[in-house]
Amino acid sequence: MTSHSARAFWNHPAGPKTIFFWAPTMKWGITAANVKDFNRPPELLSVPQQSAVALTGLIWCKYSLDIIPKNYNLLSVNVVMAATGLYQLYRRMRFDGLAGKRKTC
Numbered sequence: 001m002t003s004h005s006a007r008a009f010w011n012h013p014a015g016p017k018t019i020f021f022w023a024p025t026m027k028w029g030i031t032a033a034n035v036k037d038f039n040r041p042p043e044l045l046s047v048p049q050q051s052a053v054a055l056t057g058l059i060w061c062k063y064s065l066d067i068i069p070k071n072y073n074l075l076s077v078n079v080v081m082a083a084t085g086l087y088q089l090y091r092r093m094r095f096d097g098l099a100g101k102r103k104t105c
Contacts, residue, residue, distance in 0.1 A: 013069035024074040031077060034084040042095035050088040057082025 014020035034053060037045070057078045064074035 014071045014073070020069065020071050021073065024071065024077045027074075027077045027081070031081045031084060034081070034088065037088065038084075042091040045088050045092045047089065047092055050085050050092065052085075054082050054085030054089060057085055 009015055010017065016022070030053070034050075057080075060078040061075060061082060064071050064078060067074075
């Protein structure tokens, strides 16, 4: 990275001197924890928690494009957050559906 591009990144309206950089960067930690939970048994997944993760991801995807300055770090973390939350909900619903079928047999 050249000195000019480093300076441009540092002084960008969504650069590391602002909350627009640090908030989505820290939000990646929540997303990483959700990815780590892919190994967790589906019966232990919390539907309210995963619903909140998915919905906050979907809602903030829209707003990350509406705010000024445009914040693609915020957009990307929320796309991944929504995807991981929806995947976890899918795993739980699939488990609940299979568990219901096992009970009726």
